[in-house]
Structures are given as C-alpha cells and as structure tokens.
Amino acid sequence: MWRRWECLTIRGRRWVSSLNSGNGTRWWDHVDSAPKDPILGVTEAFLADPNPEKINLGVHSVVHYVELTSMIELAEALVMELESLSSSVNLRLVEESAKLAYGEDSDAIKEQKYAGVLALSGTGACHLFAKFQRHFYPKLCIFLSTPTWSKEKFQYYDPDSKGPQFAALIDDIKNVPDCSFFVHHLCAHNPTGVDPSEEQWREISHQLKKKNHFPFFVMAYQGFASGGLDEDAKAICIFLDDGHLVGCAQSYAKKMGLHGHRVGCLSKLQQSKSQLQQIDRAVYSSPPVHGVLLVSTSLTDSKLK
Numbered sequence: 085m086w087r088r089w090e091c092l093t094i095r096g097r098r099w100v101s102s103l104n105s106g107n108g109t110r111w112w113d114h115v116d117s118a119p120k121d122p123i124l125g126v127t128e129a130f131l132a133d134p135n136p137e138k139i140n141l142g143v144h145s146v147v148h149y150v151e152l153t154s155m156i157e158l159a160e161a162l163v164m165e166l167e168s169l170s171s172s173v174n175l176r177l178v179e180e181s182a183k184l185a186y187g188e189d190s191d192a193i194k195e196q197k198y199a200g201v202l203a204l205s206g207t208g209a210c211h212l213f214a215k216f217q218r219h220f221y222p223k224l225c226i227f228l229s230t231p232t233w234s235k236e237k238f239q240y241y242d243p244d245s246k247g248p249q250f251a252a253l254i255d256d257i258k259n260v261p262d263c264s265f266f267v268h269h270l271c272a273h274n275p276t277g278v279d280p281s282e283e284q285w286r287e288i289s290h291q292l293k294k295k296n297h298f299p300f301f302v303m304a305y306q307g308f309a310s311g312g313l314d315e316d317a318k319a320i321c322i323f324l325d326d327g328h329l330v331g332c333a334q335s336y337a338k339k340m341g342l343h344g345h346r347v348g349c350l351s352k353l354q355q356s357k358s359q360l361q362q363i364d365r366a367v368y369s370s371p372p373v374h375g376v377l378l379v380s381t382s383l384t385d386s387k388l389k
C-alpha cells in the first residue's frame with residue numbers, strides 16, 4: 085500500500101515537471117481567465133461581508149418573500165406524501181409551464197401544438213435549445229440582446245435614456261441574415277430591467293416575421309414586472325397572434341425561490357419532442373426530482389395555486 089502511494093507521488097511529480105519543462109502537451113496554456121460575472125459577484129461580495137444582518141440581493145433574491153416561502157413549505161409537506169416519481173409528474177410540469185407561457189386558452193395548449201421537456205432551470209433550457217438549434221440549423225446565428233446576463237449581440241438598451249434602444253434594435257432585426265434566431269427576455273430584462281412597451285413588442289414581432297427570424301423567449305421573471313403572470317406573458321400572445329412558432333426557456337429559480345433546485349422547462353411550438361428528449365438525455369438524462377415535485381405541486385394543487 086505504502087509503495088503504491090509513493091509510486092503515484094513520483095509519477096505525479098514527473099508529470100508536472102515534464103509539463104513545466106515544455107516536453108508535455110500544453111493543452112490549456114492559451115486559456116485566459118474569463119471576466120468576472122457581475123451577478124455572481126454580488127454573491128461573492130455577500131459571502132465576504134462580515135455584517136450579520138446582510139441579505140443577498142443576487143441570485144436568491146426571492147427566497148425572502150414570506151408568502152412564497154410558506155407556499156413552498158406547504159408544497160414540501162404535500163410532496164413528502166408522494167411515494168415515488170413517475171414520468172407523469174415530469175409531464176405535468178411541462179404542461180403547467182406551457183400553460184404559463186402560451187396561455188391556458190391558446191390554440192397551442194388546446195390543440196397540443198407544442199413540444200416540451202424539463203430542463204436544468206433557465207440556463208439549462210437555453211443550453212438545450214442552443215444544442216437543438218445547432219443540430220438542425222448549424223449555419224444560422226443566435227442573437228442575444230446587449231447587454232444581457234450572459235453573452236451579447238443585438239442592440240437593446242440605451243444608457244442615456246435608460247430605455248430600449250428601439251430604432252437600433254429594429255435595424256439589427258432588419259440587417260442580420262434572414263432566418264436568424266433572436267433571444268428575448270420576456271419581461272424584467274436582466275440586467276437592465278427595461279422592457280419594450282406593448283406597441284414596441286408588436287413592431288418587433290412584425291419585423292421578425294418579415295425576416296423569417298425565430299423568436300425565443302427566456303422567462304426567468306414572469307410575474308415580477310407587472311405582478312401578473314398573464315400580463316407579463318403578453319409579448320408571447322402578440323407573437324402567437326402574428327403566427328410565429330416561438331420557443332421558451334422557463335426558470336423557476338427566481339419565480340419560486342428555488343434557485344438550488346434547478347427546475348426549468350424548454351418548450352417550442354410544433355412537435356419535435358423526441359428530438360428534444362434525445363438531446364436532454366445526452367446532457368443530463370433527467371433532472372433532480374424534488375424541485376420538479378415542488379413546482380408541479382405548487383402549480384396544480386388547488387390550495388396553493
């Protein structure tokens with residue numbers, strides 16, 4: 085036993101020194117540090133702050149809402165009574181998420197014209213969609229708003245007026261190649277908090293349609309902008325009325341204060357569920373169960389709805 089350890093140590097040393105002396109393959113030498121994420125930086129500052137009364141206003145902001153916390157506690161109690169998870173629970177969450185996105189009375193829901201899968205929260209849903217898009221449209225680009233909570237591309241925010249850079253945004257829609265993918269924040273745009281007006285959404289929808297662009301919505305804060313779930317989903321109604329086949333990445337991290345549970349949903353109009361499933365199977369197979377149960381119980385139990 086002792087010998088084995090010694091041997092490993094020596095091998096380890098040899099390996100390290102060969103890398104340093106330039107004889108090994110320098111796989112990662114060209115990889116620089118990524119710039120710091122401003123949102124995660126809030127949590128880093130929170131952790132470093134010794135004040136005992138500190139509150140993290142970063143990613144876990146919603147956890148402190150009393151009503152939400154008690155709803156989740158009630159859901160916890162109900163979930164404990166469920167013996168095991170069957171695929172019907174996953175299906176229920178996809179169905180309830182689609183209703184939130186497309187509207188309970190929409191044709192998409194009534195005629196089951198969508199495909200959806202559970203995802204690892206909002207970022208997981210975006211990731212799955214990006215893989216799906218890359219698989220079927222490898223040459224087409226995805227455009228994101230500038231600034232956004234991750235990468236950036238189309239013009240969106242005007243720091244002078246603190247409103248949308250609307251004319252520039254429309255120009256970008258007109259000037260990029262036809263059939264591009266446009267990622268919009270449904271409401272409470274992160275990090276600016278600035279959303280287009282209803283009239284501006286109508287124009288955006290119209291211009292996207294003219295260029296055959298595909299609109300994709302990320303929905304991390306539905307209900308936060310106006311206080312109403314349906315009101316905040318108004319942009320999707322406009323796009324559906326214009327005949328777009330939209331896609332949606334939904335996150336329950338902030339909406340339900342369940343950041344650590346990674347509950348989300350990817351859905352899009354038109355069936356192709358098997359393809360979505362094939363992609364999510366390769367990425368994570370199936371998401372953790374507990375958060376899925378909490379969300380689906382909260383969305384469907386008559387006492388909690």
Ligand SMILES: Cc1ncc(COP(=O)(O)O)c(C=O)c1O
Binds near residue numbers: 123206274304335
């Ligand atoms: C618009 C938007 N979508 C998605 C996300 C990521 O959410 P999740 O934590 O669910 O992956 C964020 C996170 O900050 C966001 O602001």
